[in-house]
Amino acid sequence: MRKMIYLDHAATTPVDPSVFAAMTPFLTEKFGNPSSVHSFGREVRAAIDEARDSIASTIGASSSEIYFTSGGTEADNLAILGAARANRAKGDHIIISAIEHHAVLEACEHLMEEGFRVSYLPVNRDGLVDPNDVTAAINKDTILVSVMHVNNEIGVIEPISAIGRIARENGALFHTDAVQSFGVLPIDVDRLNVDLLSASAHKIYGPKGSGFLYVRTGVRIQPLQFGGSQERERRPGTENVAGIVGLRAAAELAVSQLDTAPTRLAALRDRLIDGIFNRIPGAHLNGHRELRAPGNANISFEGVEGESLLLNLDLEGIAASSGSACSAGSLAPSHVLTALGLPHELAQGSLRLTVGRGTTEEDIDTVIDSLESIINRLRG
Ligand SMILES: *Cc1c(COP(=O)(O)O)cnc(C)c1O
Numbered sequence: 001m002r003k004m005i006y007l008d009h010a011a012t013t014p015v016d017p018s019v020f021a022a023m024t025p026f027l028t029e030k031f032g033n034p035s036s037v038h039s040f041g042r043e044v045r046a047a048i049d050e051a052r053d054s055i056a057s058t059i060g061a062s063s064s065e066i067y068f069t070s071g072g073t074e075a076d077n078l079a080i081l082g083a084a085r086a087n088r089a090k091g092d093h094i095i096i097s098a099i100e101h102h103a104v105l106e107a108c109e110h111l112m113e114e115g116f117r118v119s120y121l122p123v124n125r126d127g128l129v130d131p132n133d134v135t136a137a138i139n140k141d142t143i144l145v146s147v148m149h150v151n152n153e154i155g156v157i158e159p160i161s162a163i164g165r166i167a168r169e170n171g172a173l174f175h176t177d178a179v180q181s182f183g184v185l186p187i188d189v190d191r192l193n194v195d196l197l198s199a200s201a202h203k204i205y206g207p208k209g210s211g212f213l214y215v216r217t218g219v220r221i222q223p224l225q226f227g228g229s230q231e232r233e234r235r236p237g238t239e240n241v242a243g244i245v246g247l248r249a250a251a252e253l254a255v256s257q258l259d260t261a262p263t264r265l266a267a268l269r270d271r272l273i274d275g276i277f278n279r280i281p282g283a284h285l286n287g288h289r290e291l292r293a294p295g296n297a298n299i300s301f302e303g304v305e306g307e308s309l310l311l312n313l314d315l316e317g318i319a320a321s322s323g324s325a326c327s328a329g330s331l332a333p334s335h336v337l338t339a340l341g342l343p344h345e346l347a348q349g350s351l352r353l354t355v356g357r358g359t360t361e362e363d364i365d366t367v368i369d370s371l372e373s374i375i376n377r378l379r380g
Contacts, residue, residue, distance in 0.1 A: 004317045005363045009203075009295055009356030010152050010180060011321055015246065016205040016357075022249035023207065026242040034239050035230065044241050051248035055212060058255045059197065060188040067213045067231045068244050072179035072200035074224075075213040076103035078235065079175045079196040082221030083144050084111050087173070091141035097121045097129050097158070098339040099151055101177055105335070108146075121147070123339050126288035127156035134166045142172045149187075150180035153336040153352060154287030155296025157185070164193025173219060179203055179211075183254030184262070184293060195219050201243065205357065206250030210243030261357070265294035268355045268364055273297050275368035280375055284346060286337060295355045300337075300346040304378050309351050312374040318367055321352040 015023075026047065032040030034048050052063045069075045084094060096108055098120045108118045119137045121129050129147055138145070145167040147158050160176050167174035175196035178187060182197075183204035189197060196219065200211035213235075215221055221234060228236030254261075276283050282302030301309070306322030313320050333347035342350075353367070 002317050003363075004319070005367060006319045006358065007353040007355060007363075007367060008319045008321050009359075010155075010293075010352065010354040012202050012208065013205045013356055014358070015202075015207055016250060016253060018253060019206055019246050019249040023242040023246040026245050030241075034241060035228075048239055048241065048244055051244045054248050055251055058187070058251050059182070059214060060190055061214050062217070064232075065214055065217055067215060067235050068239060068247070069211045069213055069235060070209050070240065071202070071211040072101075072177070072198050073103040075179075075198035075200070075211050076101065076177055077107045078213050078221065078224055079198055079215075080104055080107040080144070080146060081111065081224060082234075083173050083175065083196060083219070084116055085114075085222040086220040087143040090171075091143040093117050093119070093139060093141040094144045094146070095119045095121060095134065095137050095142060095172075096146045097123065097148065099123055099127065099153075099156075099336045100146065100148055101152055101179070104146055104148070104177055117141075123156075125341055126291070127151060127154045127286070127336070127340055128288060128291065129158050129163065131159055131162040131166055134163050138166065138170045138172060140171075142167075142170060144173045144175060146175040146177070148177040148180070149192075150178070150185070150293045151287070151336060152180050153334060154298045154340070155180070155293035155354075156287040157181070157291045157293065160194065161192045164195075167195075168193055180293060183251055183258075184295070186258055189214060189216070196221075201247035201250050204250050204254045207243050207246040210240055210247045212247065262294040265355055265359075268359050268361065269295055269297050271361060272353060272355070272364045272367065273299070275364065276371065279368060279372045286340060286342065286350060293354075297353045297355075298350060299353070300342065300350045301375055302346065302349065304349045304375055306348060306350045308378055309349075309371075309374060312378070313367075313370060316370045316374075318370060321354075322350060 032044045034045040052066045056063045164174040173195045177198045179200045182199035195216040197214040202208040223234050284300045286298040337347035
């Protein structure tokens with residue numbers, strides 16, 4: 001049987017065996033409730049405390065600034081809804097980029113129903129936000145700015161340090177969705193001028209359903225749920241202990257590889273991009289060529305629909321993702337590709353290929369061969 005090739009690491013990653021091994025005891029013998037005073041509880045409480053210390057140190061934060069959540073979506077919602085509602089007396093204006101993840105976009109749409117106003121920052125052809133546009137949009141009513149660190153579709157790395165500085169100078173909080181950058185790029189919350197930062201375990205070889213929100217000391221947020229004193233009442237509910245331990249193990253492993261992994265991934269990505277451009281005419285790279293995540297290639301092909309490409313690749317055992325979301329039977333181009341100003345045809349023909357730890361050069365060469373023949377067939 002043919003080897004399956006997984007090039008969808010921006011969607012999710014397999015749990016690393018060492019992460020799984022770290023988690024297992026907390027699903028079996030170490031089952032105590034961390035809030036219990038007996039030894040079963042204390043042992044588990046200690047594991048959560050250690051995880052919090054470790055996660056904090058990977059981003060230059062202190063332990064009391066880390067709140068464990070059920071993942072990136074919850075962290076984004078807690079940041080956006082929580083910070084906006086807690087600061088309502090100061091103002092009602094929020095600024096986000098047009099290419100945010102749906103967790104941020106739709107949290108803001110919800111806030112508009114509560115009477116908040118939202119401004120959307122455009123991006124240029126390369127997918128970059130211009131910090132000058134933040135300066136132009138910000139005003140005395142602005143309480144929150146949210147721009148993602150790395151975009152999940154096109155992999156572009158946004159100038160968040162400059163954006164965070166502008167927010168701070170104007171008395172607004174700055175949130176960044178770092179789900180695609182945490183464990184992939186070095187992060188220091190002070191250097192990046194970040195007040196709130198979201199991250200998720202399953203994008204970095206940890207378990208699904210586990211993530212965290214960093215909240216700078218002194219920043220007020222309202223909780224989204226009520227009913228317990230866990231996570232200092234900002235996120236009540238019995239902790240997902242194994243998930244938290246898995247997040248910690250995944251983060252430590254990823255951060256320990258930050259010196260080597262990006263170079264290896266970028267070489268694979270470039271082999272893929274160069275191979276496609278050499279062999280397949282009418283291919284266009286979406287997103288900035290250099291300012292992009294090491295593992296991301298997002299490419300549009302003239303005259304070919306992304307969905308057909310995906311289905312044909314899947315038949316050959318290759319897992320990828322398309323930039324366009326399929327809604328109610330009609331293929332609507334993604335908001336990210338639309339924001340780049342791509343013509344409809346190219347926005348429909350986009351393919352996201354994201355390499356990861358398990359990807360080899362042979363995988364890349366196989367994918368290029370398959371793509372070439374599929375595209376020739378679809379165009380013919
Ligand atoms: C995956 C992702 C999320 C959502 O994280 P979950 O842990 O899957 O809820 C949010 N933002 C970005 C940029 C992502 O890539």
